[in-house]
Amino acid sequence: MLDSTPAPLAIEVRGLKKTFPVRTRGAVPKPTPADPGQDGASASPPGQPPTPPPKQSRRGAFVEAVSGIDLDVPHGQVFAFLGPNGAGKTTTLRILTTLLPATSGTAKVAGFDVTTQQRQVRRNIGYVGQLGGTDLDHATGRENLVLAARLYGLRKRDALTRAAELLEGFDLTALADQETSTYSGGQRRRLDVALGMVGQPSVLFLDEPSTGLDPQNRMNLWDQVRRLRAAGTTVFLTTHYLDEADALADNVAIMDHGQIIARGTPAELKARTGSTTLDDVFLTLTGRVLRDTESQEVRS
Numbered sequence: 001m002l003d004s005t006p007a008p009l010a011i012e013v014r015g016l017k018k019t020f021p022v023r024t025r026g027a028v029p030k031p032t033p034a035d036p037g038q039d040g041a042s043a044s045p046p047g048q049p050p051t052p053p054p055k056q057s058r059r060g061a062f063v064e065a066v067s068g069i070d071l072d073v074p075h076g077q078v079f080a081f082l083g084p085n086g087a088g089k090t091t092t093l094r095i096l097t098t099l100l101p102a103t104s105g106t107a108k109v110a111g112f113d114v115t116t117q118q119r120q121v122r123r124n125i126g127y128v129g130q131l132g133g134t135d136l137d138h139a140t141g142r143e144n145l146v147l148a149a150r151l152y153g154l155r156k157r158d159a160l161t162r163a164a165e166l167l168e169g170f171d172l173t174a175l176a177d178q179e180t181s182t183y184s185g186g187q188r189r190r191l192d193v194a195l196g197m198v199g200q201p202s203v204l205f206l207d208e209p210s211t212g213l214d215p216q217n218r219m220n221l222w223d224q225v226r227r228l229r230a231a232g233t234t235v236f237l238t239t240h241y242l243d244e245a246d247a248l249a250d251n252v253a254i255m256d257h258g259q260i261i262a263r264g265t266p267a268e269l270k271a272r273t274g275s276t277t278l279d280d281v282f283l284t285l286t287g288r289v290l291r292d293t294e295s296q297e298v299r300s
């Protein structure tokens with residue numbers, strides 16, 4: 001039998017939408033001219049991401065965090081999902097990793113449907129959340145990795161071998177037997193990514209992997225991501241650092257207020273908007289400076 005169907009995409013998203021109910025006591029506040037919110041966004045408390053204006057349905061007020069997006073990510077690429085705080089990046093990532101149900105639309109990851117084939121999706125992915133995965137502060141890096149490997153069903157011996165490989169691969173061997181509470185931000189982040197790779201996923205999701213890292217640790221993390229790509233892993237990362245997308249990504253989608261406003265290779269996006277940097281691309285597309293939103297970054 002002739003098989004002319006192309007290899008399935010690593011990630012395929014169609015019309016994905018997510019709404020959250022807005023829980024308010026009394027009436028939904030309407031934006032007023034005094035509100036600091038821009039572009040129709042309602043006011044947010046200082047330090048909070050800008051919140052899209054709530055909409056009304058018969059079931060009450062809701063916020064549309066993801067507004068019916070499409071995405072195609074080929075295997076083996078680094079794909080950067082770019083946008084300011086509150087754009088809907090984390091919500092999208094949580095749907096793609098089966099942590100959150102979509103309101104409507106479909107998404108396939110590694111060929112499996114995130115709604116009807118959750119187990120298969122989970123078996124094929126790694127996920128490093130925005131706040132990191134190392135939650136055992138009094139355990140060592142090695143113990144964290146061995147525990148994660150055991151949770152994946154590896155026998156003790158195999159778990160130890162896998163942990164040693166990952167410690168080596170992420171330049172953590174020298175720190176392997178220290179408690180993670182003694183690690184620097186960069187070292188912890190490397191351990192987080194190593195934890196995401198324990199199950200040898202074909203698709204790795206990283207939510208803002210370099211937020212809060214100093215330049216040298218960011219470069220180091222970028223090297224790790226490039227190594228993962230060289231080994232065949234698809235890496236889907238969110239960032240609001242445009243230079244990160246520029247330096248790392250094969251393809252980029254720019255998200256703003258729940259919608260994808262541009263996509264392509266960094267070079268295509270720059271050429272299309274006549275910009276020299278991705279920062280200029282965002283400014284040209286939205287009239288806003290993406291960097292302004294960085295000062296609102298909250299890390300709880």
Ligand SMILES: Nc1ncnc2c1ncn2[C@@H]1O[C@H](COP(=O)(O)OP(=O)(O)O)[C@@H](O)[C@H]1O
Nearest residue numbers: 020050051052065084085086087088089090091
């Ligand atoms: N659990 C939730 N309940 C209500 N609103 C939410 C929830 N999670 C996210 N949101 C809202 O959805 C929008 C997108 O958030 P998020 O996906 O975290 O954006 P990003 O990761 O791009 O900063 C924001 O307006 C946010 O306030």
Ligand SMILES: [Mg+2]
Nearest residue numbers: 089090091130
């Ligand atoms: Mg986020």
